[in-house]
Amino acid sequence: MSTIFTLFMVLIMIASILLIIMVMAQNPKGGGLSGTFGGTSSAQFGVQRTNDFMEKATWTLGAIIVVLILLSVILTAKPTTSFQQTPAKREAPAPQTAPGTNSSATMPVPAPAGK
Template sequence: MSTIFTLFMILIMIASILLVIMVMAQNPKGGGLSGTFGGTSSAQFGVQRTNDFMEKATWTLGAIIVVLILLSVILTAKPSQQFQQAPAKKEAPAPQTAPGTNNSTTMPAPAPAAAD
């Protein structure tokens, strides 16, 4: 059980580090790595493809992280934690009455008076 958890944690950390690298390599103004591969013009060969690749890789890594987290929770959860229900409350059994008597609520008979 712990080896599966460890494997998922390692995969999540690797994907997270790659995602950080992808986000840091992008320029918020749209230049990113394309600026280092031939100036600021995106008309040069391969530069627009670099921007597209970086954007797709960022979204893909984000989705992979979400899927890995969900899978790790589902696969490493203990069965007792998945369907944990409160025990049913037991009611006291109804009082047994003698045959032929009425079950409706009646006033108890008064106790006999003590002799003075």
């Protein structure tokens, strides 16, 4: 079980590092890595495709990280026993004691008014 967890952790870390590189290579104003290949205008032939590739790669890596995290939780979770087969034993209620008296002395129960 620990090898599966280790495998998922390594894959999540690799995808996270790749996502960091992708985000840092982009420039919010249209420059970034694509700006170094053909200027700052994204209307050129190759630069627009670079922007599209980097945006798709960013979304894909984000989705891969989410899926890997969910799979790691599902596959490495320990099953819990939330339902018990046998009913819980109930104890009899403790006898009532009068306030200010010894806790071992019990209060007398009044007799019912009868005929």
